[in-house]
Amino acid sequence: MRILLADDHALVRDTISVYLQSEGDAEVVAVPDLGAAMRAADTEGPFDLILLDFNMPGMNGLDGLRAAIRHAPDTPVALLSGSAPNRVAQEAVDAGAAGFVPKTLAAKSLLHAVRFMIAGEVFVPSTVLQAPEAPSDGGLTATLSRREKQVLGGLCRGLPNKEIARELDLQEVTIKLHVRTLCKKLNAKNRTQAAMIARDAGFE
Template identity: 55%
Template structure:
């Protein structure tokens, strides 16, 4: 089974490649943008699945997904992303995507999701098919954050290091660092201490 991974974040792309190639029956080819993914499809390799980063250069929202789906050599195509609104996930599936894979997915779950999609099924985490709890939606800060970012913020509020949060959530440290960076931007925090204070003042946990 051969997988094409297109992601502009070097560390996460290399991590995804490592996850996939840890499985004996899978190999991968990597690209850093949409043009690279399309060029790979023009080459001699024949892929069972393409994983496209929703936010990488050239994607322009779901236009990049549609371009790859329209390619004569395209196999099944799925989106990967650190964050994506539910409506984007639903529209991607309606457009013909094989699934949506959060970058926060644990390695074993990622491999299983890839197998599932390559076999002709669709994969979307259950949490993206249901609404967030109403109490969480009501708070302005909670509205800005994904469920996983809220879990990471809770860890920061408890004074935990990235390594501890990664262990608690069964994720890698680079993934936690990405979540921390994203939630800083969303809530206007400059560092983990300020993020923790914001969470406490908002009485989120």
């Protein structure tokens, strides 16, 4: 299967691409914004599925989704997001999306979702449709201490614990404890997912 993935965060692109390629035997073309996705659809297609980050440059909410669907009418187009309000999932499907994929989705579930959408089905996790509205960006960072925000900043830059510890003049074991707390607060399964959630929510 051939997948076009558009996301402005290199960490997200790399993580998803590597997994789909290694576990799903997929060929993934990864680009950083909607404009590049449109060009890739023309020059490197056809694709079996197009995955678009909801918050990347050029999207302008659901306008970018609608534009992509018009641009590639024969290809399923789905939204990928870690911070969009839950109502966006239903609005995206109503606009013609093949699905709504949370970035918090487990890796195996992501692969199943991709195959499901390629098969012509619409994918939206029931937990998204049933869940209360997610907190705003400010809500996400409001739960974190100053030190936790500093550690999270290191995670978002892809730094290992040792480098974060050196940067903040702390012990590496202390960083490990902060990472564990961050994962709990952000409802993330690991440090990579915590960084993905934070960056998608606009944390810098």
